[in-house]
Amino acid sequence: MARTTDPANADPLETVEALKALANPARLQIMNWLLDPHGEFSQWEPIADRDEVGVCVSHIQAKSGLAQSTVSSYMATLERAGLVRSTRIGKWIHYKRDEDMMSRLAEALRGTQRP
Amino acid sequence: MARTTDPANADPLETVEALKALANPARLQIMNWLLDPHGEFSQWEPIADRDEVGVCVSHIQAKSGLAQSTVSSYMATLERAGLVRSTRIGKWIHYKRDEDMMSRLAEALRGTQRP
DNA sequence: TTTACATATCGCGATGTGACGATATGATGG
DNA sequence: CCATCATATCGTCACATCGCGATATGTAAA
Secondary structure, three states: OOOOOOOOOOOHHHHHHHHHHHHOOHHHHHHOOOOHHHHHHHOOOOOOHHHOEEEHHHHHHHOOOOHHHHHHHHHHHHHOOOEEEEEEOOOOOEEEEEEHHHHHHHHHOOOOOOO | OOOOOOOOOHHHHHHHHHHHHHHHHHHHHHHHOOOOHHOOOOOOOOOOOOOHHHHHHHHHHHHOOOHHHHHHHHHHHHHHHHOOEEEEEEEEEEEOOOOOHHHHHHHHOOOOOOO
């Protein structure tokens, strides 16, 4: 059996990309906001069911105060890293946390889980 | 009670620093090696009990193939981020994973834990 | 088809990181 | 004290990231 110290699951390069994406205060905060879309974005009318598709870029931009181009590229970064998934609804693109990926990442950090 | 989306424990800035430290292939691999010092560093004679104090810089350098200065500054980065702890034994400085910190970080990623 | 709006992409200057060799510090053994 | 060895710090240059405004793309509505 081939030995790897790698924690149970993922490709190290993939893991590094995910960590890079999260290693930025704004992007990390957005990911935290997406944990509770209802609570965090209650002041904006949802375009669609936030439990299903997440939150649209405009609302994330409004809440963050960053430039539109910045938010757009940040969300692209998070998506390339596999941390969020996007859905277009009308003109709005919605982003939602990929909890599977976040869990796998968390386990990769914790190291070999108890078997 | 003040509602924060922050995952149960840590200061976001601290979290970002930890993620930045891990968001590098070499540093992430070193952290993985430190999960199993015995297995990973079996080809070098331990200076001290690796379960207690971890592994010295020379051995990490030998295994990584990076320059001595690079490894030294990487270990300093990991220590500043709170991910490892250091112990001097004779002329050797040993580094050991801080599993507490790693667990807290993992939970911060996974989001609000079930209470 | 034109207009309006949401989002993406481009180009930029500023700042940070990667990784190194050279050199300094600090402990140990003669 | 002096030499040696382990580690840290410094200086450097190539390259990546930050965050922005300007502009392009794409969708929907009039």
